[in-house]
Amino acid sequence: MKTEDYTGGDAFQTEKRTVFSGDWLPLCAEAQIGRPGDFLAASVGGWSVFGVRDGEGVVRVLRNACRHQNMQVVGTPSGNCQSFRCRFHGWTYDLQGRFLSAPAPVAPKDLQSTDLHLANLACTTVSGLVFFSLGSSAAAPELGGDLPAYGGTLATDIGCNWKVCVEHLLAEHGPSSDLLWRWPLLAVRRAGALAIVEQIVPHTFLRTRLFTHVFGGAVEEHTPAVGLIKQACEQLQADRTAGTACASDGALIVDFHRRLASAYAQEPAAT
Numbered sequence: 001m002k003t004e005d006y007t008g009g010d011a012f013q014t015e016k017r018t019v020f021s022g023d024w025l026p027l028c029a030e031a032q033i034g035r036p037g038d039f040l041a042a043s044v045g046g047w048s049v050f051g052v053r054d055g056e057g058v059v060r061v062l063r064n065a066c067r068h069q070n071m072q073v074v075g076t077p078s079g080n081c082q083s084f085r086c087r088f089h090g091w092t093y094d095l096q097g098r099f100l101s102a103p104a105p106v107a108p109k110d111l112q113s114t115d116l117h118l119a120n121l122a123c124t125t126v127s128g129l130v131f132f133s134l135g136s137s138a139a140a141p142e143l144g145g146d147l148p149a150y151g152g153t154l155a156t157d158i159g160c161n162w163k164v165c166v167e168h169l170l171a172e173h174g175p176s177s178d179l180l181w182r183w184p185l186l187a188v189r190r191a192g193a194l195a196i197v198e199q200i201v202p203h204t205f206l207r208t209r210l211f212t213h214v215f216g217g218a219v220e221e222h223t224p225a226v227g228l229i230k231q232a233c234e235q236l237q238a239d240r241t242a243g244t245a246c247a248s249d250g251a252l253i254v255d256f257h258r259r260l261a262s263a264y265a266q267e268p269a270a271t
């Protein structure tokens with residue numbers, strides 16, 4: 001990896017079109033949207049989406065792009081509602097993303113057109129985690145069986161490129177029978193009755209959110225550990241910005257870099 005792969009927007013745009021458009025991506029724990037009307041919005045690798053549990057209890061993942069002028073319909077990270085009203089001009093959608101209404105001055109001509117509905121993405125739930133895909137034909141990743149009872153989620157914003165966070169998690173724990181790494185954004189660690197799922201959410205090329213989902217234990221106990229991850233990743237980002245390459249040559253890191261190189265190779269080099 002080159003320094004600019006960790007510090008520049010160009011690499012992030014390449015990753016949006018390659019890494020993040022062709023694989024199943026985690027969005028959240030299913031329990032984070034446990035009740036009808038619960039929603040959670042995120043920008044994952046440059047794709048703006050939101051998950052919602054509809055009135056029938058079905059979990060959906062939709063593109064967060066209004067059919068009027070393509071602006072974000074959902075402007076808050078999470079909450080509960082009965083419908084989604086776009087804050088720009090008032091187009092309104094139900095919990096399944098179907099167009100409901102719009103103010104007369106900006107109303108579409110054909111109110112029955114299915115083109116007015118928000119785009120539903122392929123989504124599935126695996127071991128209590130919600131995944132979505134923009135185009136993968138592969139099966140969703142399995143996570144080594146059921147996880148213990150959900151204990152909660154810690155959300156941590158880190159000032160680093162998402163790849164720094166992945167490298168830190170993989171280098172820190174190394175390959176073992178207790179660590180499952182699921183390209184590109186998920187690591188599952190098990191220790192006895194406890195399972196920790198680290199979910200990386202690449203918001204921008206220098207801003208990453210880490211969801212630490214705790215299964216089989218109390219979430220508060222993990223706050224100090226997550227603080228250390230944030231501290232370490234921000235230091236590593238400073239190192240990468242200064243030109244220091246990733247020092248780890250562990251098997252998981254090597255595999256991560258190999259898959260990245262393969263994804264980058266899907267796009268012709270700029271001339």
Ligand code: FES
Pocket residue numbers: 066067068069070071086087088089090091
């Ligand atoms: S962009 Fe959503 S209502 Fe205009």
